[in-house]
Amino acid sequence: MDSSPSTPKSSEPITIMGEYPFDNRYGDADVILRSSDGIAFFVHKAILRVASTFFAGMFSLPQPVSTSGQIFNLHTIDIDEGKRTIDSLLRLCYPVTDPSLPSVHDIEPVLGAAIKYDMNEATRLVTTSLLALLTQEPLQVYAAACRLNLESTAYRAASTFSGCSGDRSPGSTQKSTSHKKMTSVNTRLSFPVDAYDLEMDTVSAGEYYRLLCYRSGNAQRRLHFWEKTEAFLRKLTPTPAETSPREFDHPFNDSLKGDIIIRSCSNTYFYVYKQLLSLASSVLAELIQDSGVGGQGEEDLPAVLLPESDSTLAVLLQLCYPLVDPVIHTLWDAHNLLEAATKYKIVRAVEVARKRWFKGIYEEPMRVFLRATRLGWEKETTEAAMQIAYSKVKNDITDPGIVFEMDRTPAFALRRLLVFRQKCREAIALTRGSKLPRETLSSLYWDSQASNVLVPNTAASKFLLRVHQYAYEKTQVLRENEKLVLNIDQFLPFSITPPTNNEEASSALHDEIVERDRTFITNIAYALAKIKF
Known part of the structure; x- marks a missing residue:
């Protein structure tokens, strides 16, 4: 949906006016803002110009002469926000009592609208209200800050949740604290590491991961809480060297064995038969049908240009033929194949990619867990979760080798995994007769060293x-x-x-x-x- 205001059709009826001072009691309003639920707010351009550079720019443009789209002969602007949000936002701009915004749930939509319409003073006032809730609801504030891309607010929420006064600032060069020292500090924190709020469900697993890393002292270099996980990880680990393109074999080089050309993004030709591709994919069938017009290749064959790479198409096309399953070398190959197979609705290719992802459980269980969770693959999700729960430190979920899947997966997936691992660790500890105080239970949630105490070696880990x-x-x-x-x-x-x-x-x-x-x-x-x- 277009987030910019637009002029409505004149046939759309107005249902009710906004409350004072937006009811045009004195008849001096010169523009109407109409909310998404049909409430008309009679406002004044002069005030909106001062409060919002967005509206100042809009009103500087020539206004429509036609009366179409007007109410009471006033220009009417449709906006996406609802009545409560617009009423609160406008009261922050007018010389009236400020609205009551007692919770993060009330504050976030108003703050989002203030940022959207470039209302600097309103943004400052609502941000102050949001920060006032830090000590009571740091996770709710953090979630709202991530959704609104407010880095400084996210940092302050993370600091409050971590129980620190800002010593570990985003730009700090302070050396990493030892595990033993951090453990003693963490026992005095106000909020346990396993505390969670349902508002966190709507942020990404990457944003939740970065919060936990910050709290545990594993993010000493500068980071942005709402940036992509890939960028965050580059700050923790060296960027891996680019690998050279891998050679691959496929049976589609012979122009005599095909009646259509599939061209890759690098202009490699694959000579294939229309009928086989059409039977394998209804999407490709439509593309092939359209290729008859203006899609000629070099050998007077119709051609279809696809955006996928050579290696992805080589595997994908083989899975459209009655051939043995090709080898999928890496999870990145499986990722590309799955994306293409889903896009073109090639069922066999989807299944082959899924099998390769399942094999990846023993290589990169965290990555497989995130992907499987997002796609609803329950078997793969459960098996990957078990692998992670009993993995050693070098393969643990607190290791910075987490891939970009986190930014495409909601935080509740990571939460579900951490709770599961915590329960497994707790069950083992209690069976061994260990008494676990509250702070120890919390450490079992995230602490990568906890498994060393409960499961002392790799053999014991595999056994359990x-x-x-x-x-x-x-x-x-x-x-x-x-x-x-x-x-x-x-x-x-x-x-x-x-x-x-x-x-x-x-x-x-x-x-x-x-x-x-x-x-x-x-x-x-x-x-x-x-x-x-």
Whole structure:
């Protein structure tokens, strides 16, 4: 929808006037602002010119002479905002009592409109009201600031949430604080790291990720909370070197084996058969049909120009033919294939790309999790979440190797993952008999070092992952009112060999070890089985 004001049709009726002073009580209004819900606000150009450079510029242009689109012979301007927003905004411009804006929910639309219409004083006043809520609702303020691209406000909200007075400013060159020191500081913060507000659901996972990084002290260099994750990560890690184009093979080089040309964005020719492509894709069928007019290639064949790269088209076109599935080398290749396959509605290509994404769970589980969540791939989402929950620090979600998928995924997906991992860690700790104070539970939510305490090595991590996967699989096939029964003998260390100098003692020791492990693993398995993702 066009966000700029427009002149309505004269046939559109006015339903009701705005409240005083926007009801033209004295008959001196010279323009009408009509809200999206049909309320007419009778206002004065002189005041709007002073309050808004946007309207000052509009009123400097020649005004329409025709009476079409006018109400009471006044020029009427349709705007996108509703009655409450416009009423509050205009009261900030007029010499009347300022509106009451008690919550972030009330403030955000007014602030957005003030910014949109270049109302500097109104923007300042509403921003002050927003900042007044920092100590009560820092996450709501942060979410609103991200949605409105207000960097300084987002920073202040992040600082309040982190319990710091601004020592870790965006431009700070202060050295990173050690984990041990940060842990002792975090225990005194007003807001636990796992605090969350539903207003955060509407920001991106990248914006939530940057907030948590800032709070944990992992963002010492300058960052923008609402900028793209890719730009943020370049501040934390060196930019990887560009890789050279990879050579690829495809069977579409022979001009005698095709009756149409598909041209890539780099003008590479692919000779293919119309009928096969048309059967595979209704979208390509329409493009092929339109190519008969003015789309000739060099060999007097019709040509269709597609914006995809050579490598993407080479794989995509093979999946339109009755050929074996081509190799998808990287997740970037799978990403490009999935985008193209979805665009052209090629079902087989979508499935092949999805299978490659599933394989990527063991390479880049966080990236797969975000993509799978966004596309509603529940199986891939759950498996990736489990991989992340039991991964070690170098592959953890607090590692700065997060990809741009975060900016395309809502924050509640990352929240869901963090809560799941926190519950897994808590279940393991409680099974081991650990008593967890509130601050420790919070650290299990985000602290990348917490897994080192609960899961001391990679072998233990893989072991617990397999136990959880087994328990989850059993719960998935459980019928209604059926009791869950887990057989954990397959996980027991039967390979333990007792000393051979005393067979009876050795056997007793072996049985004791096995029974102890059976009890421990059983307790963990049943505890993890209760955790729903």
